[in-house]
Amino acid sequence: MSAAEAAALIPAGANVGMSGFTGAGYPKALPQAIAAHAKAEHAAGRPYKLNVWTGASTAAECDGVLAEAGAIGQRLPFNTDPIARKAINAGEIDFIDMHLSHVAQHAWFGFLGHMHVAVVEVLGVTADGLLIPSTAVGNNKTWLEIADMVILEVNTKPPAKMEGMHDIYYGTAIPPRRVPISMTHADDRIGQPYLKVDLDKVVAVVETHKGDRDNVFAAPDANSNTIAASIIDFLSHEMKMGRLPQEMLPIQSGVGNVANAVLAGLLTGPFDNLLGFTEVLQDGMLDLLRSGKMARASATSISLSSAAYRDFEENIDFYRDRIILRPQEISNHPELVRRLGVIAMNSMIEADIYGNINSTHVMGSSMMNGIGGSGDFARNGFLSFFVTPSVAKNGQISCIVPMCSHVDHTEHDTQIIVTEQGLADLRGLSPKQRAKVIIERCAHPDFRPMLQDYVDRAMQQSAGLHTPHILTEALSWHQRFLDTGSMKIG
């Protein structure tokens, strides 16, 4: 069937579960056909918007074209597309920012409403009617199960030898029928290589031959390298002190340049035989696998630059034995993250002096991308790092502030904050003790005196001295940036 014919099957207002996680495995044809259909409907004076649920981010050919056509009513749980972001922050799209480990179960429980259509990219269909998953698994298992009708995009571009790499676990259930997930090592296979679908629900199959988004990374810069070195030094120290097992623990790495740089740092670090237990496999982890530093990696998505993707394609026999792709309810599962003792490394927008973390909101009101899996890993991991350069916007924004303008990870979930200035180990510290180390070790020198002045005056003026604050000033740095373009005074 053509994509246009398939798109016409989707009624206005439908809840649509799409494949796609971090710019991988998203449908390539349907979204463009839906966008064209939406524009035609709008031109005819008929409203046409869909509620789009995915694994995580997609790409310009999916979120971009749909947002540009005004075809998205509600969007969850994560987005990085600039056109969709603009619509979210203009109040035109209702965006729901969820823990990635919650999405499949909440949809399955019926908490998000009924799913009408699933649009899922696969690499093929076996003779038995099983589906070969694509470069991302995301929530596809659940979407295929709960949707009334299914549209498959069969993409022949990714290597056919990916067949067998995936590990789709069909042992989850709705309480009270849940049982333990029998995984004790990050590289255990607990499922089967294929997705199942009720073929009677498949209303269309559309063929595509197109690669994923080119997930370009900046070459690690000086700041990123310094952050990476701090983390590796810290892990070495923890191991020496007997607080980190000699065999190391599985690594989770968030998305982005700094995270990628930390993985690059591990290439020359002292740790061998690493395991990855993460949501997205980026270039840095592919490098670790290729070098032999990392033995195996578990993820829900492969999100690579075009250069790394070529390497992946050319060496698929090597990588297929070393990469396991799972549903995101498993890759991010609190039960597994805690049991395996994952070392979590996630980037952030800002931290406050008491260790609260803002991962999502610019100046308290505008959505950047979403919380993603950072909460799944930070809350449940063995160790949890939050990383950022100490300043942004050419030094006009301090990423260490008196009070976060939005909180995604609370003081109870933050262990270690790292900037290029240094590392603050917050374990076992009270709020005031945290403020001292965060200001001394993580804040940029341009802002350190201002932060210290805030704390000093808060110690005089605050109603309570457990978490001293001056409420009239706590968010003034953000307001100053909005007013003047800088958090600096005068």
Place this chain on the structure above:
Amino acid sequence: MSAAEAAALIPAGANVGMSGFTGAGYPKALPQAIAAHAKAEHAAGRPYKLNVWTGASTAAECDGVLAEAGAIGQRLPFNTDPIARKAINAGEIDFIDMHLSHVAQHAWFGFLGHMHVAVVEVLGVTADGLLIPSTAVGNNKTWLEIADMVILEVNTKPPAKMEGMHDIYYGTAIPPRRVPISMTHADDRIGQPYLKVDLDKVVAVVETHKGDRDNVFAAPDANSNTIAASIIDFLSHEMKMGRLPQEMLPIQSGVGNVANAVLAGLLTGPFDNLLGFTEVLQDGMLDLLRSGKMARASATSISLSSAAYRDFEENIDFYRDRIILRPQEISNHPELVRRLGVIAMNSMIEADIYGNINSTHVMGSSMMNGIGGSGDFARNGFLSFFVTPSVAKNGQISCIVPMCSHVDHTEHDTQIIVTEQGLADLRGLSPKQRAKVIIERCAHPDFRPMLQDYVDRAMQQSAGLHTPHILTEALSWHQRFLDTGSMKIG
């Protein structure tokens, strides 16, 4: 040995692990002897403070006397004692507010420093040298394992027939040696009835004969009853809609009068054969057990009023078959809370219009009690309720505010907010949609127009319209209360 002799064994600056959870099972003799010792040391010009780690709250005879003597340097993870609270908010005690499911493992990992002494109340020692746990298990298993030396308080007051009620799980481990916890029902027993201790580490045994703190509850008032009725209606509706299984799911209930009233509401509600999977068993849950409405309850502590405690003592044969007391790392374990599909009900200090929750801080800077287990249950539960009356301090404080002055549970973790005004179901809603239902259904009429005015103006003035805010006003309600004694204007 006398308590005074035992207290003299504890050096200044020691990290001391004490038993005690919600005013139950705390040591009754040692803290008073330590306080006397500390006062003598202070009088002699010598510093003497201890770092006190417990399960959760203790009582006046423990936290109270220690704080009054200035004998607490650091305190974790929870406190309800008013003298200790005052010292925390005066900046004299370093208080570390932790998820209760994190405490044992972080101490075991060595993240909090080395534990020198454990002071643990037990009901007796068996001929084999095993310890019969008391009215609370808390972190006792871990304290006994990791402390250099152990002081036991043998309390002969609680019923001897409590022997056998406890279920102490010895299957936890430090990663990478963790395995699944093989519990699939809230009332599964997975451990043994006794605590183990290396008898060579026991430096003192002190005898006591004293009941726990009288955990008095107010009789449910009109507001609490209204909240309880809303929750029960909601659960009935969810069951009718097929979103809650007919057999119901295990109930967790936080501490306090409103939580207790909800349990009282279940007494006459439509649900039978209930299971409890909670951290504290309060009067309300005892009533449910007695009535037969609840079949069994799992907790880490029994925290009762004196009247309920008499019933518990007199009917110990009935209750010992229906109550299971576990270590708090198990009672609050994310793996189990998610697997069992717990229905979580926790009180809060305030919610903001976007669904962020403050459970700990009064006016952003003063600690009330701590986060306790609310995060363990809210993040991982099947359904999660946060409840509060809509106003406090004779109507001068709105418990629904533009922005929380401290965030303990983020928008990603909040599902349902309930006040006596009504219930806001936030599942599947974007921030602006949440603001609408929270203001309409939960805010007190005295504050509803002010909240709506804030949102209306934020929609005009906010830099971003995903989570509209006026940063110069977001915390002004709290500041106004500090300045004038009321959040109301003029």
